[in-house]
Amino acid sequence: MIAEAAGKNEETLEISEGMSVSDLKDQQIKKYQIPDPESVQLAVNQDLESSVELNEGDEVAFLPPFAGG
Amino acid sequence: MDKKKTKKVFIQGAIPPEKIAQSIANHQSKTNIGAHSIFLGQVRADEIDGNEVRSIEYTAYEDMAEQVFHEIREAAFSKFDMTCAHIYHSLGEVKAGELCLFVFTSSAHRKTAIEACNYLVEEIKARVPIFGKEIFEDETHQWKVNK
Numbered sequence: 001m002i003a004e005a006a007g008k009n010e011e012t013l014e015i016s017e018g019m020s021v022s023d024l025k026d027q028q029i030k031k032y033q034i035p036d037p038e039s040v041q042l043a044v045n046q047d048l049e050s051s052v053e054l055n056e057g058d059e060v061a062f063l064p065p066f067a068g069g
Numbered sequence: 070m071d072k073k074k075t076k077k078v079f080i081q082g083a084i085p086p087e088k089i090a091q092s093i094a095n096h097q098s099k100t101n102i103g104a105h106s107i108f109l110g111q112v113r114a115d116e117i118d119g120n121e122v123r124s125i126e127y128t129a130y131e132d133m134a135e136q137v138f139h140e141i142r143e144a145a146f147s148k149f150d151m152t153c154a155h156i157y158h159s160l161g162e163v164k165a166g167e168l169c170l171f172v173f174t175s176s177a178h179r180k181t182a183i184e185a186c187n188y189l190v191e192e193i194k195a196r197v198p199i200f201g202k203e204i205f206e207d208e209t210h211q212w213k214v215n216k
Contacts, residue, residue: 001200001212039214043130043133043198046130046132046133046136061130061133061198063130063198064200064212065200065212065214065215066194066195066196066197066198066199066200066215067125067127067199067200067201067212067213067214067215068127068129068158068170068193068194068197068199068201068215069110069158069169069170069190069193069194069199069215
């Protein structure tokens with residue numbers, strides 16, 4: 001869903017120092033006009049409960065609503 | 070130990086009914102078990118605006134999904150006195166009427182088996198990053214959201 005909106009599956013980004021996970025979310029949602037942003041969760045290094053500040057080399061996943069089962 | 074290692078959860082395509090029968094058969098040698106509980110998730114042909122769901126195409130953020138499955142399974146073992154627990158989930162296309170989730174818990178007694186099975190299903194639905202694209206008969210699609 002998010003990959004459809006962005007037209008890509010992954011991207012490497014330069015981030016400014018001290019950028020938080022929620023800053024990155026806002027930035028990318030605006031950039032790609034991702035629909036229904038409240039439903040999007042971010043996992044940093046495969047962890048939803050991760051720290052607020054981003055570090056070099058972090059893998060951030062933009063996850064749409066889960067639909068397993 | 071059976072319950073400690075990370076188990077393979079994902080299966081490509083639908084879960085064949087024979088796998089369920091075989092899993093039951095595999096437990097007949099474990100005679101400390103007195104009860105099994107099984108949950109089977111089946112793809113529903115929902116009708117939305119006159120358009121019927123033909124299949125669901127499942128994808129996942131696989132590395133994280135495998136890790137979360139492992140955590141959920143470990144948590145279930147610490148909460149419930151189970152003999153064993155097995156989880157299988159489909160990836161790729163699963164047609165309406167076919168199975169996409171198989172959760173199988175075993176214990177000495179029914180209450181534990183049933184409660185553990187329910188716990189696993191609810192945790193899987195809430196926490197595992199699996200995504201479902203509902204494909205309609207006319208080839209259009211929408212993304213499924215768990216209720």
